[in-house]
Amino acid sequence: MAVTVDSTGSSRGLSGVGVAARLRALDRPLTSYYLVLTSTLLLVALGLVMVLSASSVESYRTSGSVFSVVQKQAIWVSIGLPLMWVTSRMSVATFRRLAFPGMAISLLGLAAVLLPGVGHEVNGNRNWIHFGGPFQLQPSEAAKLALVLFGATVLARKQRLLDRWSHLMIPLVPMAAGVIFLVMLGGDLGTTVVLLAILLALLFFAGTPMRFFGFFGAFAGALVLLLIWTEPYRMRRVTSFLDPFASYHDSGWQGAQSIFALASGGLTGVGLGASREKWGYLPEAHTDFIYAIIGEELGLIGALAVLALFAALVVAGFRIAARSRDMFVTLAASAITAWIAVQALVNMGAVLGVLPITGIPLPLVSYGGSALLPVMAALGMLLSFARQEPGAQAALAARGPGPLRRAMAWLGFGRSPRT
Template sequence: MPGSPQSRTGRPPVQRAAKRPAAPVPPHDNPVLRLHHRLRRAWDRPLTAYYLISGAGALITVLGLIMVYSASQITALQLSLPGSYFFRKQFLAALIGAGLLVAAMKMPVKLHRALAYPILAGAVCLMILVQVPGIGVAVNGNQNWIALGGSFQIQPSEFGKLALVLWGADLLARKQDKKLLTQWKHMLVPLVPAAFMLLGLIMIGGDMGTAIILTAILFGLLWLAGAPTRLFAGVLSVAVLLGFILIKTSPNRMARLNCLGATDPGPGDACWQAVHGIYALASGGLFGSGLGASVEKWGQLPEAHTDFIFAVTGEELGLAGTLSVLALFAALGYAGIRVAGRTEDPFVRYAAGGVTTWITAQAVINIGAVLGLLPIAGVPLPLFSYGGSALLPTMFAIGLLIAFARDEPGARAALALRQPRFGRKRGARGPVAKRSPRSWNTMRRRASKARSSGER
């Protein structure tokens, strides 16, 4: 072709390709990207929620036992009791709670749903018995306890939280199966009236802190059910109005509200507990004064082993200890949200969301009160504070979350692919039958093909 350059062979010369932009650095060549890649793979594994719930729940409970022993020694000695008195009671409750956790973890979902109505009926009956003279016991001005004999007491309102979660989840799941949740009356009735009945029984005894937790559970269930904004705002407005009336008509609650952000006990030491909780946290520093070396627990800080155990934790373990506790609760909350978001079973979604709302809201209210950011509501730190009545239903709820996390399709497949490291091979006879390298490699190849998330 005239005017066009020719090569020696008579063919047109090959055009050079345009300069391409530099390829991104592979994750294995950059240590930061490699670490991020590994963390993301580990975070996306199907058993992540299972490990987080099991590990965080166990660590919170064990650390709580240690802090109960440390924070309650002085109180026990002041009451002429052995120094380990409260710790032994809490340890016994933890053993019973561990049995409840394992039972809840092994139960099928159908049995959980079958237990919803009996647990609700039992909780209502016990909360009614609380108000019967001679049966109910008043503690710190609140008539919310039943004496079981000796030094053992039970607080039925703590079991009302579990009852509302299971019964509300079963109710909403059945209505969703019948496609009734698109109508506002089916979304509210009978869930809201039953919740208000429980709230009324609790408020008769004067325990507003537990009532706030039940209200949070109710809102969590309505939000998971897809309540429209107007309906949600309407129920919230009614709850806020009732709460305002209850606070305004109670001098004790008004005094607690006035102690928000207080740095001085004030006249009559009205803000004594709130201020000394801040003192305990402030004196802890970065790593604390050491386990057992708290000064505030020597009679200065009321309820050091129950509602304000987080303050003693900050004084003895410092900022590092308190941040560790916050991280464990954050991991537990994230895992619960993940379980509720990934399941296809409506009951599991509502129950997991209700339990997560319950534990997270209670932890936020307790820690917020200790930090002076919220009024003192008198609620314990879940799995951490002293109190068997609060520990038992909470550990059963943790067992629910573990059961739901194990029941996810990906988690179920990952658990099924697991093989014991020691013991006899399947189908082998004889006392010693080890797995051959060929069969182990074959299983690993099958596992790698079956799993897209990298679970091992």
């Protein structure tokens, strides 16, 4: 290998030049855009494969077809991808206009869940609305996106007044408290934790003094403890995660089976589709505990690959927030990133047995349209923000029309890509 010597007498190999080139690539205008897009598409694709694998036994038992669950997930993905594309083309002004109507609709949905005959309880949480047949909606998932839009809009409008406590806290904190209170009435501990993380991210990146977070952390902790204390099944979940084998045939069953799945996966896994835990041993294998099936079938390598994809998504999200000169973009990007990061960590922590089981899905990977669509809409927002980074528009213009636009031009819609 050729070696050069700089003016200080130290040697520098070509490998150092390669590292420098890779570091420079991270400063390119479209780095954030491609990180978000690639990570999202890979996680969604992996999710479809793993939902098929994890649900195949249950699907065949209930419907006679191994594809019944994954077909529904594929429908949600086919809706989510165009939704993400649409939000990636929307302007900041449009997002801000949607903030107040979105919050109003979310509050109505959360209140409707509590009405007799409208709301439906699943696994101890009253957080679903049934529309007949297989169609159901979980308003608390959409409330996460509504809180992001509302909080970022309100704080951006008050940017010059945020040195006053009254403007910093009102109306964001009371409105967020209302959303969280309605979710708490439904008994959804996992969503409560994620909503608190979104609120904290909005306040932190708006410049709230650090002393506030000590008080707020104590208050949030008290809320979580209240949710745990008021429901015996939730208390059993919290205590059983410390030693799931002590209550193996009761509340510790799910945690123990998750550990069995991860342990049997080893380094490279037992093979795609070869899970033993999905044969009726691990509850919620294709939803909340799909990460355990990933660890079992794809091993430590597969589990770490999923973790790396989420890490890339988080890095890109905070990079978008840091590079923006628009306070709304900074706050919204930070809150979306905190939302996905906290939800992924809480889910994976429960699967690994280091956190209590809270019943929230792994973003983009677990089965379920109510959780998938708001996340994909939020990631479309991140793509929209990434397209507005310094130099990004020029880089996109130099790249030429994308495959969708070329296909539309070929079909006769719009200009030909050659002109």
